[in-house]
Amino acid sequence: MKMYQVDVLSDNQEDISGGEVASAPGVKESATAEPRSDITGWVFRVLIIIGLALVVYTTFTGRLFQPLFQAAKAAHWSKLVVRPSLWWGIMGIVLLVIRSIAWVRYRPFPSADMADAPSLTVIIPAYNEGPMVRKSIDSVAAAFYPHDRLEIFVVDDGSKDDTWFHIQAVAQNYPDIVTPLKFSVNQGKRAALEAGFRRARGDIVVTIDSDSVIGRDTLLAMVGPFRDPKVGAVAGKVIAYNRDQGIIPKMLHVRYVLSFDFLRAVQSTYGTVYCCPGALAGYRRSVVCEVLDQWVGQTFLGRQCTYGEDRALTNYILDRGYNTVYQRSAVVRTIVPWTYRKLCKMYLRWDRSYVREEIRLTRIIWKRPPHALAIALLDKFVTNLRYPIGYVSLGLLVILSFHDPMTIVRFLFAMGMMSFLNMFYYLLREKSWDFLFGICYAY
Structure with a gap:
């Protein structure tokens, strides 16, 4: 089985028609700390x-x-x-x-082994991401996973900067596993993910934001919980990539650790994680196929839904009776806002989808087991x-x-x-x- 050391993607490009986060300048990468003794x-x-x-x-x-x-x-x-x-x-x-x-x-699920890892599709939607998309693709291609069971779709959602150039350049390093896709105009993250979902052949589909990088063990960890046929979606652990860039990233890093290692860990014990995050989420492809048309065509108050696609998809999967769980050992580092204005925009986007999906959840939640x-x-x-x-x-x-x-x-x-x-x-x-x-x- 073929494995790459650092770089891995493809030049079999396909032109298709039809959340912007800029790379932070001077970002210093930071790894998650080891658990205490x-x-x-x-x-x-x-x-x-x-x-x-x-x-x-x-x-x-x-x-x-x-x-x-x-x-x-x-x-x-x-x-x-x-x-x-x-x-x-x-x-x-x-x-x-x-x-x-x-x-x-709470205990994390055992990771899959290289020998029994299921076929996997990774989707990376990108919009005006610039050179940061290279790091995202490289991290996925360099992760431990058998490449004869791995495919990666990188979707340029009509970027106006040099994102497509970077996608093409890095894809040439990994011709066996990466397929770049390009929209002629910006259609939104949901449409970019849909393009990947409809082309996916893997039993499991993992979505990763283009401003995020994963650990070497993340993919094997993400597919581990799917050994349980009741699991329909998995949330990975999200931490700040740029936590050393200022006070706001440091505060958000603490918030993310509590949000995932505490709140989602708690929710996972009763199989009801309310949001599998866009930065790192895994889905059983057969379940996504059941709800894909509903998710793509979702409306609220008569208007097409263009935000909160991660929580919306999680709700659709819960509505089908599947469990959604948290995998602590699957780690992704994502760029978080480093200015107050960017922070407000992020929370406004989250709160808009929160209100909509909480209303939907009031109906879905009654389908959960008694406990x-x-x-x-x-x-x-x-x-x-x-x-x-x-x-x-x-x-x-x-x-x-x-x-x-x-x-x-x-x-x-x-x-x-x-x-x-x-x-x-x-x-x-x-x-x-x-x-x-x-x-x-x-x-």
């Missing part, structure tokens, strides 16, 4: 248990939130705000305890109330602070306590002082 790990597990106990104690004794309890006994108008807030807070604590138990139970349904209902109820209740409670805290200035201090202390607790989850996985940036992110 077993002894240190147990120390942080104990600290997490102590932290949970402290949160529960301060919540139910009322010492930390005494002004809120007093307000609940006062005027009628305050009861309408305080009591729902307190109940929401209690449910949030219960959810955190459940998540912590599930997180301890998954129970946890998911609590999760979605608490999570989706955090904004209305949070903003109203914040307004009440400001009002109460005029009567008791310590109210704001208690509130900030509570935020710090919760962020420190989250940082214990982070420190258990990473050897890094970057946890301090996670605390800043919380505020």
